[in-house]
Amino acid sequence: MSEELNLSEVLRVRREKLKKLQEMGRDPFKIEKYDQTHFSQDIKENFDAMEGQEVSIAGRIMAKRTMGKAAFLDIQDKQGRIQSYVRQDAIGEEEYDILVTYDIGDIVGVKGTVFKTKQGETSIKAANVVLLSKSLQVLPEKWHGLKDQELRYRQRYVDLIVNPEVKKAFLIRTKAIKALRKYLDDRDFLEVETPILSTLAGGAAAKPFITHHNTLDIDMYLRIATELHLKRLVVGGFDRVYEIGRLFRNEGMSPKHNPEFTTIEWYEAYADYEVMMKECEEVVAEMAMAALGTTKIAYQGKEIDLTPPWRRISMTDIVKEVKDIDFTQVKTDEEAIAIAKQHGIEVEKGMKKGHIINAFFEEFCEKTLIQPTFITHHPVEVSPLAKRNQDNPEITNRFEAFVNTWEIANAFSELNDPIDQRERFEEQMKQKEAGDDEAHPMDDDFINALEVGLPPTGGIGIGIDRLMMLLTDSASIRDVLLFPTMKPL
Numbered sequence: 001m002s003e004e005l006n007l008s009e010v011l012r013v014r015r016e017k018l019k020k021l022q023e024m025g026r027d028p029f030k031i032e033k034y035d036q037t038h039f040s041q042d043i044k045e046n047f048d049a050m051e052g053q054e055v056s057i058a059g060r061i062m063a064k065r066t067m068g069k070a071a072f073l074d075i076q077d078k079q080g081r082i083q084s085y086v087r088q089d090a091i092g093e094e095e096y097d098i099l100v101t102y103d104i105g106d107i108v109g110v111k112g113t114v115f116k117t118k119q120g121e122t123s124i125k126a127a128n129v130v131l132l133s134k135s136l137q138v139l140p141e142k143w144h145g146l147k148d149q150e151l152r153y154r155q156r157y158v159d160l161i162v163n164p165e166v167k168k169a170f171l172i173r174t175k176a177i178k179a180l181r182k183y184l185d186d187r188d189f190l191e192v193e194t195p196i197l198s199t200l201a202g203g204a205a206a207k208p209f210i211t212h213h214n215t216l217d218i219d220m221y222l223r224i225a226t227e228l229h230l231k232r233l234v235v236g237g238f239d240r241v242y243e244i245g246r247l248f249r250n251e252g253m254s255p256k257h258n259p260e261f262t263t264i265e266w267y268e269a270y271a272d273y274e275v276m277m278k279e280c281e282e283v284v285a286e287m288a289m290a291a292l293g294t295t296k297i298a299y300q301g302k303e304i305d306l307t308p309p310w311r312r313i314s315m316t317d318i319v320k321e322v323k324d325i326d327f328t329q330v331k332t333d334e335e336a337i338a339i340a341k342q343h344g345i346e347v348e349k350g351m352k353k354g355h356i357i358n359a360f361f362e363e364f365c366e367k368t369l370i371q372p373t374f375i376t377h378h379p380v381e382v383s384p385l386a387k388r389n390q391d392n393p394e395i396t397n398r399f400e401a402f403v404n405t406w407e408i409a410n411a412f413s414e415l416n417d418p419i420d421q422r423e424r425f426e427e428q429m430k431q432k433e434a435g436d437d438e439a440h441p442m443d444d445d446f447i448n449a450l451e452v453g454l455p456p457t458g459g460i461g462i463g464i465d466r467l468m469m470l471l472t473d474s475a476s477i478r479d480v481l482l483f484p485t486m487k488p489l
Contacts, residue, residue, distance in 0.1 A: 001366065007138060010138055011136065012134070013021050014103060014136050015136060017101050018134045020192065021131070022264075022309070029133065031133075037056045037057075037076075037354055038050075038055040038057060040057065040075070040077050040079045041079035043114055047116070049483075051116075052114065053114050055099035055112065057113045058108065058109040058110070058132060060077075060131060060161065061073050061074070061075060061104050061105065061107075062074045062076045062081060062100060064099050064102065064104060064299075068149075069087065069088040069096070070085070070087045070088065071085075071086045071096075072084070072086070073086060073108070073110070075110060082122065082123065082373075084110045084122040084124045086102035086129055087125075087126075090127055091127065094485050095129070099129055101400065103452050104139055106132035106133065107135070107136065108130060108405075109129070109130045112124040113363075114124050116240045139158070140162055148487070151482050152195040153478050153486060154486055155436040168472075169472040173468045173471075175287060176291040178290065179283075179286050179466065182246070182286075183283045183287075184283075188240055189241065190238055190240060190241040191243065191244070192230070192233060192241050192243055193245070194243055195225050196222060196223050196246070197362075197488070198443050199219075199220055200443055201222075201223065202441055202443050203223075203384075203385070204224045204249075205440065206225075206250075206252055206438055207252045207437055208221040209221065209249075223247060224248065224249050225265070226243045226245060226263070227385065230265055230459070231454060231457065233267075234269050234455065235449045235452055235454050236319075237376050239269035240266070242263055242266035243266075244264045245262065245263070248262065249261075253485065255477060255478075256406060256466060258478065258484055259475065261465045262463075262464040267414070267458060268302060268457065268458050268459070269415055269455045270455075271457065272397065272413040272456065272458050273386075273398060273411055273458055273483065274311075274458045275399045276412075277312070277399055278410070279460070280401055280409050281308040281309060281372065281401075281458060284306055284462075284467065286355070286465065288306050288315045288471060291471050295307040297470060300475060302370060304403060305372070305468060310371075310374055311373045311374065312373075312374045312376060313375060313380070315358070315361050315377055315395075316328055316357060318375060319365060320461055323364050323365075332414075333352045333356075336356040337351065340359065340360070343360070345363060346387045350382050350434045352451070353379070354379025355379070355382060357402060360460065361375070366402065366407075367405050369403075369405055370403075373401070373402050374399045374400070374402075375396040375397065375400045375401075376397075376399045378397065378400070379394060380393070380424075383396040383398050383412065384415075384427075384428050385412070385414065385415055385416060385424075386438050387412065387416070387417075388411040388415075388420070388455065394445060397412055399412070407463070407466075408428065408467050408470075409462040410460070410461050414454065414457040414458065416456065418451045425440060425442045425447070428442075465481060
């Protein structure tokens with residue numbers, strides 16, 4: 001209780017300081033700009049060349065030490081922290097009296113010369129200090145630090161100030177995504193934007209968010225995938241396209257799931273799933289190198305090697321490897337269902353052999369996939385948009401990439417047969433009528449696009465956020481989202 005009273009008093013005093021400054025005609029909130037010439041880390045790294053040079057820096061006061069007629073301010077800018085040494089005789093008595101009232105958290109501009117203190121610390125000898133913004137709150141580190149994880153997510157702006165490792169994670173994310181874009185741009189891919197709002201939620205098996213368009217008086221859906229629009233563009237003659245963007249799925253929340261998340265999908269005419277596999281492992285490796293300088297990463301105590309080539313194994317083969325069940329020898333749906341029941345797999349209405357194989361994989365095999373692995377040749381029942389394998393029409397030319405037991409990518413040789421596609425959509429509609437909320441809807445316009453003609457095409461989607469969890473050694477997806485979804489207080 002006493003701490004709350006003390007905090008309340010501190011906040012009151014800060015407002016009084018602001019009021020006095022405003023009465024003096026020194027309202028910091030009226031300042032519109034400040035010319036920065038240099039930043040903290042650049043000055044430190046280039047001290048020999050910059051010693052004695054005049055610089056202007058700006059940032060937040062993170063520490064303040066006043067000793068009579070001199071003060072030390074630790075200023076934090078976008079690169080880090082640097083010390084400013086302020087003497088009363090250098091800035092004037094009146095200015096110094098105002099400066100000593102500044103608080104931790106205030107944002108200031110400092111103009112002065114670069115030097116080193118007797119302790120050897122690179123610093124700025126201030127000739128002028130100006131208050132650019134008054135902080136009316138108290139930074140958490142003054143009150144035992146920002147440790148509450150949920151509060152950190154809710155107040156990310158504070159988290160970024162007081163926890164440098166958080167800022168580092170998002171800088172890693174930015175470097176990795178830049179490398180991703182560069183990889184595709186260098187290969188003549190075109191970055192595009194497709195609708196977020198649509199009258200159909202297609203391209204994946206997921207529950208959509210539903211909203212309503214008042215003017216048209218129709219329900220609309222936030223996209224669950226970018227796939228179908230991107231493939232329409234390939235039909236239209238853009239042979240290589242990609243989109244990095246937000247998807248929305250009205251499903252559960254967990255350390256690996258957020259209702260809105262970032263993915264990339266790219267589509268390449270005249271390529272197949274084998275090309276997608278090569279590009280997937282290459283681009284992930286390049287992202288790791290750009291962000292971390294290595295393809296061998298440590299995640300939560302595990303060593304993971306992202307160096308290509310990655311292991312490749314079919315879904316039926318890994319089920320055989322892990323459970324010693326060879327589904328290539330299972331001839332009927334009934335036989336597959338009986339095997340599922342023997343192994344404790346929950347059998348739902350309408351499940352066929354392909355669904356059972358996929359259920360075995362998810363239940364028993366996913367958890368074994370720590371090192372990067374491509375799982376290939378999924379059953380056609382769980383792959384409504386993938387091309388059938390020519391040698392075995394029960395499976396598709398599809399793969400999912402797994403790292404640390406997580407699916408990080410899904411890709412296939414795209415189904416471009418409009419007759420087959422319509423039949424699969426019709427089968428999906430039967431599953432929807434049987435109660436499967438995630439079954440794919442019928443999309444007549446997409447069928448029409450395929451009838452116009454989609455060339456042989458490879459396509460892939462990669463979950464950016466899960467990949468960023470790996471690259472930043474983050475235990476939760478919320479740690480790699482600047483503003484994760486939170487339940488209102």
